[in-house]
Amino acid sequence: MAALxxxxxxxxxxxxxxxxxxxxxxxxxxQTLGRILDLFGLDAGxxxxxxxxxxxxxxxxxxxxxxx
Numbered sequence: 001m002a003a004l005x006x007x008x009x010x011x012x013x014x015x016x017x018x019x020x021x022x023x024x025x026x027x028x029x030x031q032t033l034g035r036i037l038d039l040f041g042l043d044a045g046x047x048x049x050x051x052x053x054x055x056x057x058x059x060x061x062x063x064x065x066x067x068x
Contacts, residue, residue, distance in 0.1 A: 012036060
């Protein structure tokens with residue numbers, strides 16, 4: 001992994017981010033997929049980039065509950 005990283009690869013292990021306080025497994029999956037899509041420059045609307053400060057009054061992003 002070190003050699004790949006030195007060549008410019010991004011190492012993105014699929015680990016749950018408990019700092020986001022997920023309440024369901026679906027939220028954990030959505031957060032992980034959102035981060036991976038963000039690496040490709042795609043915005044799934046489920047995560048916020050770490051470098052961008054939150055806007056005043058913005059509510060935390062959470063995955064929408066699945067129905068069905």
